[in-house]
Amino acid sequence: MGYASDTFADITRQQYADWQQRYYPKLQGLMELSTSGQLMNNQLARADATQQQALQSATLGQANQQARYGASVQSNAGDNSLGLKSALAMAGSKNGIREAETDRQMGILTGGSTSLRGLLNIGGSTT
Numbered sequence: 001m002g003y004a005s006d007t008f009a010d011i012t013r014q015q016y017a018d019w020q021q022r023y024y025p026k027l028q029g030l031m032e033l034s035t036s037g038q039l040m041n042n043q044l045a046r047a048d049a050t051q052q053q054a055l056q057s058a059t060l061g062q063a064n065q066q067a068r069y070g071a072s073v074q075s076n077a078g079d080n081s082l083g084l085k086s087a088l089a090m091a092g093s094k095n096g097i098r099e100a101e102t103d104r105q106m107g108i109l110t111g112g113s114t115s116l117r118g119l120l121n122i123g124g125s126t127t
Contacts, residue, residue, distance in 0.1 A: 035108065048090070055086050
C-alpha cells in the first residue's frame with residue numbers, strides 16, 4: 001500500500017487503542033451503574049431524606065408563622081391530614097423515580113429514548 005494509506009491505518013489503530021484504554025472502561029462503568037439499579041436506590045434514599053427535611057421545614061414554618069401572630073399551633077389528635085399528604089407525596093416521588101429508571105433502562109436497551117422523527121418535532125408543532 002502507499003505511504004498515506006499506511007499512515008492513515010496507523011492513526012486509526014492508535015485512535016482505537018486510545019479509545020479502548022481510556023474511554024471504554026468509563027463506558028462500561030456507566031453502563032453497569034445504569035443497569036444495576038444502584039442509581040435508582042441512591043435516588044430513592046435521597047428522596048426519603050429530602051421528604052423528611054421538607055416536612056420538618058414546613059412544620060417549623062407553620063409554627064413560626066403562628067408565633068408571629070401570638071397563636072400556638074393547635075394539634076388535633078384525630079387529624080392526620082399532614083401525614084397522609086406526606087405519604088402521598090413520598091409515594092408519588094418514588095413512583096416517579098422508578099418510572100424514570102425504567103425509561104432509562106429501556107432507552108439503553110433500544111439505543112435511545114426518542115426517535116429521529118421525535119427529535120425533529122422538538123420546538124414546534126407540525127399542525
